[in-house]
Amino acid sequence: MKKVVTSLGLLLAVAPAAYAQQDSGLYLGGRVGPSFLEDSCVSDANCGDSELAAGVVTGYNFNNWFALEGTYDYLGRFDTSFDQSGTTLSAAGDLTALTLAPKFAYHLKPDTALYGKVGGAWWNWNSSAGDRDDVSLMGAIGVDHQATDNINVRLEYQHINDMDDGYFSSVDNNLVTVGMTYHFGRTSSEPMPEPMVEEPVMAEPAPEPQMVAEPQTIVLSEAGETELFGFDEATLSPQAAASLQPLINRLLQHEEATATIIGHTDSKGPAAYNQKLSERRAQAVADVFVDAGIDAERLTVMGKGESTPIASNDTVDGRAKNRRVEVTSPEFVYVEVQ
CATH class of the missing domain: 3.30.1330.60 (OmpA-like domain)
Structure with a gap:
């Protein structure tokens, strides 16, 4: 529990402290979807598994195409097998991950963008065989759509590569989520005013009573x-x-x-x-x-x-x-x- 609280604190710290300012760029939300663990067995036995995952998302938009984003996800409870002194043992545990990465967006429309992220994932496996954690490479792609002035909806695929700590052996995690984020201080973009052209002043007829x-x-x-x-x-x-x-x-x-x-x-x-x-x-x-x-x-x-x-x-x-x-x-x- 202490690690979860610490992780959430680190995740929120990626956003600037001046989030209360107008149009600050800070956003916060959640996501949910299926999580898949691949190659979690040292033998040929198929103990890969799928679980329902859920997490929180926070980030800061510096402009329309670049943001710094972090997530904290509960990826599910999985079974695994590992070799210890020539003996194959098994264990089950809860897998969580904290990610931090730059987010690059390409706008297909003013309110819809494709995006990609490449960064690090600090993951933790709290199991019956012990509590292990490490850092792995993380990548993600997705679609982000502005639904209202303050709310975006998104669809994302995330991959955490080569999680290996002795219990896991080159295990990969794949996560597909739908999510929603609330963007603080954002308002509808106003069109640029047309340049003013001075026109000759014409005398207007007196209005009818x-x-x-x-x-x-x-x-x-x-x-x-x-x-x-x-x-x-x-x-x-x-x-x-x-x-x-x-x-x-x-x-x-x-x-x-x-x-x-x-x-x-x-x-x-x-x-x-x-x-x-x-x-x-x-x-x-x-x-x-x-x-x-x-x-x-x-x-x-x-x-x-x-x-x-x-x-x-x-x-x-x-x-x-x-x-x-x-x-x-x-x-x-x-x-x-x-």
Whole structure:
């Protein structure tokens, strides 16, 4: 355990201490994948093995093509056999490795690069036969892709060559991993600004005066003296249609103007039927606007059935108030013609 803590401390030390600065280049992440141990037997017996490996990755990007990178991986628990005084013995143990290497990248696209690493691997085999460690040559190739402003994903193949300490005999480790790294302080690259070219200053015409039309609402309700709809009908009465004329004139005079038409009912009868009835009545009001020459695309038409009462449905007067169609033209800005 003490060696693992020491290894992680050394791994993090490869990044500069000024990692908190903006765009510092520091990155940190993890990886996981299959690990293969080759030629781990002194005899012809096949005791090579494969295990699931996992580790951490940290590094520092000095520019777009060069970085210094370190990893610490648990490579798996493996069996091996070795010769001792003419006798073949076997042992099983956990294999870990700490690597440090320069990383060189070639960008296929601005956000995708091929990379290679060649460096050293300090490996440790903690087994039933003892605890051994040594340094071997390490090489790796991979693909690194920037997924977001701060996150990269990668696929890597790593090879540690000729691990030989008396228990192992010219053993090689091959590791294939997928990983993710978080890049501190990195932001999206901004395009270079276009060179500024001074253009002659042209006198601009004075802007046309703009006016604001206030919102306007008309509520057609059966609580008033004007008949709105017949019982269980969606045909608008002539008197109710005439009361819409102020809003019709508003939309005819200003192409910027729009209207929202919402139908409502009381709670008598099934809710699903009342919903359909409110939609039919709202459409009947919209048809008056369309017949007056207003484009239907400028109208928002909907029914809300009995869902939004403004009075109690327990009284005749309350139900009459709830049977209504609300027509609202929101605020808009228009240019006043001189």
